[in-house]
Every structure is written in C-alpha cells, then in structure tokens.
Amino acid sequence: MKFIDEFRNAELGQKLVAKIHQSSTKPVRLMEFCGGHTVSILKHGIRQLLPPTVEMLSGPGCPVCVTANDDLDKVIALARLPNAIITTFGDMMKVPGSYSSLQEAKAEGANIKIVYSIQDALNIAQDNPQKSVIFVGIGFETTAPTIAASIFEAEQRGIKNFHILSLLKLCPPVMRALLELGEVRLNGIVCPGHVSAIIGSYPYEFIPKEYNIACVISGFEPLDILFTIAMLIEQVEKGKTKVEIAYLRGVKPEGNTHALKLMDKVFEVGDANWRGIGVISKSGLKIRKEYQHFDTENVFPITTAPVREPKGCLCGEILRGVKTPLDCKLFRKTCIPEHPVGPCMVSSEGACAAYFHYGATYG
Numbered sequence: 021m022k023f024i025d026e027f028r029n030a031e032l033g034q035k036l037v038a039k040i041h042q043s044s045t046k047p048v049r050l051m052e053f054c055g056g057h058t059v060s061i062l063k064h065g066i067r068q069l070l071p072p073t074v075e076m077l078s079g080p081g082c083p084v085c086v087t088a089n090d091d092l093d094k095v096i097a098l099a100r101l102p103n104a105i106i107t108t109f110g111d112m113m114k115v116p117g118s119y120s121s122l123q124e125a126k127a128e129g130a131n132i133k134i135v136y137s138i139q140d141a142l143n144i145a146q147d148n149p150q151k152s153v154i155f156v157g158i159g160f161e162t163t164a165p166t167i168a169a170s171i172f173e174a175e176q177r178g179i180k181n182f183h184i185l186s187l188l189k190l191c192p193p194v195m196r197a198l199l200e201l202g203e204v205r206l207n208g209i210v211c212p213g214h215v216s217a218i219i220g221s222y223p224y225e226f227i228p229k230e231y232n233i234a235c236v237i238s239g240f241e242p243l244d245i246l247f248t249i250a251m252l253i254e255q256v257e258k259g260k261t262k263v264e265i266a267y268l269r270g271v272k273p274e275g276n277t278h279a280l281k282l283m284d285k286v287f288e289v290g291d292a293n294w295r296g297i298g299v300i301s302k303s304g305l306k307i308r309k310e311y312q313h314f315d316t317e318n319v320f321p322i323t324t325a326p327v328r329e330p331k332g333c334l335c336g337e338i339l340r341g342v343k344t345p346l347d348c349k350l351f352r353k354t355c356i357p358e359h360p361v362g363p364c365m366v367s368s369e370g371a372c373a374a375y376f377h378y379g380a381t382y383g
C-alpha cells in the first residue's frame with residue numbers, strides 16, 4: 021500500500037475487524053502509548069469495532085500533557101524576564117501552570133511567539149540580536165534530532181542569542197516506570213510510530229522479556245491500528261510475546277541511525293519530571309556541556325514558587341492509564357477546550373480533548 025486512502029479502505033478494515041473478532045478468545049487490555057494513536061482510535065471509532073474482550077487504554081504519549089507543572093512554571097517565569105522572547109508551539113499557550121499560563125503571561129506583556137517549527141525560532145533570534153530567544157523544547161525522541169540540528173545551524177549562522185529549554189523526554193524509560201508502578205495490568209502495547217522511526221524496535225525488547233507484554237509498533241491510519249491490534253491479539257492468544265513492527269513503511273529495527281547520532285552529539289540522558297508520575301531517572305534529554313551556551317537552564321537559572329496542581333483534574337491518572345476522561349467530574353462541565361483545567365484538554369494529542377471532540381462515551 022502506498023497512499024493514505026489505502027490505509028482507510030473499508031473492505032480491508034472489515035476483514036481486519038473480522039480477524040480480530042475471530043481470534044480474540046480471552047480478555048486483553050492494550051495500551052496505546054501515543055496521543056496520536058488515541059486521537060486516531062477515537063476519531064475513526066475503532067473502539068466500537070472491537071469485540072468486548074479487547075479493552076483499549078490511553079497512555080502518557082502526549083508531550084504537552086506530560087510536561088510537569090514545575091517545568092511549565094519555569095517557562096512562564098522565563099517569559100517574564102526582561103529582554104527575553106519565548107518561542108513555543110501553540111499547544112503550550114493555554115496549558116494552565118500553577119498560577120498562570122503562557123497565554124495570560126502574553127496578555128500581561130510577556131514577549132511570547134508561537135512558532136510552527138524550530139526554524140522560525142532561529143529566524144526570530146537572528147532578527148532580534150539584542151534579545152534572548154528561548155525555544156521551549158517539549159517532545160519525545162521524534163523531536164530531539166530537529167532540536168539538535170538547530171543547535172548546529174545556530175552555530176553555523178553565528179546566532180548567539182538562541183537558547184533551548186530542553187524538556188525532552190524518552191519513551192522506553194516511562195514505559196518501564198509505568199509497568200513498575202503496577203497500577204494497570206496490560207497484555208499489549210501499541211508502541212509509538214514516530215518515536216520508533218527514530219529509536220527503532222530494539223529499545224522495547226525489555227517489555228516482552230521482563231514483563232511478558234506484547235509490543236507492536238503502529239502507524240497512525242485506521243488500518244495500521246487495526247492491523248496492530250490483530251497482531252497484538254495473535255501474540256497474546258499464542259502466549260508468545262515479542263516486539264513486532266506493523267509500521268514497516270516508517271520503522272526499521274535499528275531506527276534512524278543518522279538522527280540518533282545527531283541526538284547523541286548534543287544531548288545526554290538525564291532525569292525528567294513527568295506529570296502524574298514524577299521524576300523518572302534517565303528519562304529525559306539534557307544539553308551536553310559542550311553546548312551549554314545554548315542551554316537555557318545554564319544561561320538563565322530560574323527558581324519558581326511551590327507547584328500547585330489543578331484541583332479536581334485527573335490528568336496524572338489518565339496519563340498513567342488508571343482513569344479515563346469520563347472519570348473526571350470536570351470533563352465537559354467546567355473543563356472544555358476553550359477553558360481547559362488541565363493539559364489533556366488543551367493538547368491536540370490529549371486524551372480529554374480527543375474524548376471531547378470525538379464524543380467518546382466509554383473508557
């Protein structure tokens with residue numbers, strides 16, 4: 021299959037659904053790690069097509085959602101520094117921090133610019149040599165190579181007023197942390213497609229080996245996801261768990277070695293703070309000392325007031341897969357996309373926003 025339409029072919033979809041119904045004999049609980057998968061599953065009504073034996077849970081794979089309030093408060097404090105320009109993707113603007121949001125800080129006069137790529141941030145830095153331009157680097161392994169490349173480009177272009185706040189996070193360590201917490205019993209994981217295009221399939225090998233959980237790397241079209249679910253069920257039914265790639269057009273077992281080398285030049289592994297989970301050792305990417313003049317944490321050390329979590333918000337539990345948006349008393353009442361209480365209602369990949377837009381009525 022070469023074109024998007026082919027991955028939405030109804031006839032093929034029906035065949036896959038029939039296969040899933042035929043082969044699924046025992047109850048399975050599958051987690052789609054990635055927010056992009058959550059959106060696709062809800063948008064295309066995939067849950068409704070599955071037999072009652074198959075339960076789908078959403079995981080922590082939404083970069084905006086997993087950004088801890090502590091880190092968000094830092095971004096807002098940085099935005100209030102005189103002479104600073106914060107550059108960020110639009111999703112971050114409305115996320116409520118402990119005391120304010122970037123949107124409120126902008127309304128109060130902070131210089132915050134929404135960018136569509138890190139190139140835009142570099143150009144803003146070049147055009148404003150008297151200002152310190154800070155790029156809010158949220159994301160997973162997918163985003164890290166581009167951010168690494170931007171540092172080399174800044175060096176080449178002689179841009180010295182460009183800084184990165186690296187809030188980048190790594191997927192396999194949070195998967196291990198969730199499994200170690202033991203709050204949710206899982207039989208299979210729909211592993212992220214874009215992240216795996218960078219890291220490959222090997223970093224997930226510990227999951228079947230140590231936890232006996234099936235893993236299949238999936239693309240984002242409806243047929244990709246149905247195919248992945250069929251493969252996961254087959255593994256569970258046969259009692260033989262392993263890591264498989266359903267997204268063969270995007271992922272190689274070894275990943276993208278060029279991108280991995282680029283990342284490794286600029287970043288080293290460090291601890292990261294995850295909303296709802298806390299600090300997970302070696303689950304983030306920090307800028308190496310050689311590039312510390314680009315590192316916002318080095319150039320502008322910031323302390324913030326004690327963190328406050330939004331009252332009544334279950335984002336943390338939703339990101340850990342122990343609750344769904346429907347469990348939240350604020351969902352669709354005081355918390356809606358125009359007035360979000362937590363990040364899962366803001367982000368385009370957030371579970372609450374996906375439930376809201378696609379009218380999901382069961383967890």
Ligand code: SF4
Binds near residue numbers: 348362
């Ligand atoms: Fe938080 Fe709103 Fe989602 Fe409830 S509905 S968990 S308040 S983001």
